[in-house]
Amino acid sequence: MPRSEFSLIRDYLTGLGASREDVRLGVGDDAALLQPPAAHMLAVSTDTLVAGVHFPEDAPVASIGHKSLAVNLSDLAAMAAEPAWATLSLTLPAPDADWLRDFAGGFDALARKHQVALVGGDLCRGPLAISVQITGFVPQGRALRRDGAAVGDHIVVSGYLGDAALGLQAWQGGERQASRTSPLIDRLHRPGPRVQLGLALRGLASAAIDLSDGLASDLDHLLTASGCGAEVALGQLPCSEAALRYAGTTAARQAALAGGDDYELCFSVPGWALPALAGIAADTGTPLSVIGRVVEKPGLRLRQPDGRLLPVSVRGYQHFSEEP
Ligand SMILES: [Mg+2]
Numbered sequence: 001m002p003r004s005e006f007s008l009i010r011d012y013l014t015g016l017g018a019s020r021e022d023v024r025l026g027v028g029d030d031a032a033l034l035q036p037p038a039a040h041m042l043a044v045s046t047d048t049l050v051a052g053v054h055f056p057e058d059a060p061v062a063s064i065g066h067k068s069l070a071v072n073l074s075d076l077a078a079m080a081a082e083p084a085w086a087t088l089s090l091t092l093p094a095p096d097a098d099w100l101r102d103f104a105g106g107f108d109a110l111a112r113k114h115q116v117a118l119v120g121g122d123l124c125r126g127p128l129a130i131s132v133q134i135t136g137f138v139p140q141g142r143a144l145r146r147d148g149a150a151v152g153d154h155i156v157v158s159g160y161l162g163d164a165a166l167g168l169q170a171w172q173g174g175e176r177q178a179s180r181t182s183p184l185i186d187r188l189h190r191p192g193p194r195v196q197l198g199l200a201l202r203g204l205a206s207a208a209i210d211l212s213d214g215l216a217s218d219l220d221h222l223l224t225a226s227g228c229g230a231e232v233a234l235g236q237l238p239c240s241e242a243a244l245r246y247a248g249t250t251a252a253r254q255a256a257l258a259g260g261d262d263y264e265l266c267f268s269v270p271g272w273a274l275p276a277l278a279g280i281a282a283d284t285g286t287p288l289s290v291i292g293r294v295v296e297k298p299g300l301r302l303r304q305p306d307g308r309l310l311p312v313s314v315r316g317y318q319h320f321s322e323e324p
Contacts, residue, residue: 005095005123012100013088016118017111020084023119032119034085040137043081047071051128055189056171061099063189064130065106070191071212072134073114074263077198078210080144081136083114088121089131103130114195144201144208149226149268153206153294156277158194158264158286160240161215163187165259166247183242191263196284201267204276208267214258216312219266220300226268232292232312233303257302257312268294 014027025033036042049068051057059067069086076083088107092099111118116134167188170181194210201208209222215237223230237256244252269277274290281288292303300312 008095008097008100009121009123012097012104013090013118013121013123016088016104016108017086018115018117020115020117022084023117026117026119027121032085032087034119034135037137040139041143043076043079043136043138043143044133045072045075045079046131046133047075048129048131056168057128059189061102062106065103065108066110066190067106068130068132069107069110069116069134070193070263072132073110073116073193073195074191074210074212074265076134076136077193077195078144078208078265079136079138080142080198080202080205080208081138082199083116083134083136083195085119085135086111086116087133088118089133090121090123091126091129092123093125093128095125114193138202142202144198144205144267146207146209146222146225147227148205149207149222149228149294150270151228151294151296153268153270154274154290155219155230155232155266155268155292155294156288156290157211157215157238157266158197158288159192159262160238160243160287161211161257161262161264162237162243162247162252162255162259163240164191164261164263165214165255166243166252168261170246180242180246183240184246188261191261193263194265194284194286197265197280197286200280200284201265204273204280205267205269208265211262211264211266212260214260215266216257216300217260222266222268223294223298223300226294227298229295229298229300230292231295231301231303231309235303235305236289236291238287238289238291 022035163184164187167184175181211218239252301309302312
């Protein structure tokens with residue numbers, strides 16, 4: 001017997017995430033009542049995940065819950081904001097209690113890890129889609145933005161790039177259980193947002209963006225906002241051992257440059273801040289790689305292993321591309 005929206009929300013979506021004192025009234029009324037801290041800005045972001053577009057339709061359900069929150073946390077990380085509150089809007093093809101339980105489990109674990117409280121949500125029927133809105137705090141004037149990069153700054157990325165794109169390739173190719181593909185598939189399904197890194201970069205980074213659509217595309221957004229260009233060394237792009245083993249050097253570097261869904265951070269730092277990065281990498285457990293420099297000439301150019309400097313055609317994932 002189909003269950004009502006209200007009983008499903010009550011049983012599976014109430015009380016998810018951390019309990020926070022600044023939530024004066026959470027799920028259950030017409031709106032949540034939240035107490036922002038003094039002298040802070042609210043950083044607000046939202047992302048929608050659609051089945052078959054943002055995750056494979058047959059992805060593990062708990063990982064869909066994880067990823068729907070992770071992509072939003074990643075946006076706050078890129079702003080150096082401390083996550084606090086989330087709302088969730090779920091569209092489900094059917095009122096499936098098992099699905100909701102597994103989804104809530106994935107969402108809840110990541111929310112608790114980052115001290116996020118779910119403060120509201122709704123449930124309706126339709127093709128599977130998940131919208132999360134997240135709110136975080138950042139002290140006045142301390143947010144990282146895309147428009148602060150300056151000529152001479154170093155360009156840095158966190159973690160390893162391209163794993164998620166290769167993971168999708170492996171998943172779609174049916175290579176799901178092999179030990180050589182599972183680290184890549186895990187990166188696709190369960191991205192780890194770089195929240196601690198973002199907070200550590202306050203006052204050090206000049207600009208930042210998270211990598212959702214691919215390095216070439218997202219770095220280009222940062223450069224355009226900052227009114228400058230960049231030279232990046234292809235050989236400096238950090239590829240994981242799993243990516244190199246699975247795809248080989250050339251394809252792994254291509255995935256690192258153009259593949260989406262990594263949810264790493266890309267940021268610029270002035271030269272004086274560079275020595276601080278080793279300590280931040282150690283404190284946050286995050287590999288950091290310097291991949292290039294900000295230059296005056298607009299556009300992104302790639303230093304090839306043979307020394308040539310070639311322009312990069314920016315081709316990240318675009319939902320409304322006019323090309324076939
Ligand atoms: Mg983003």
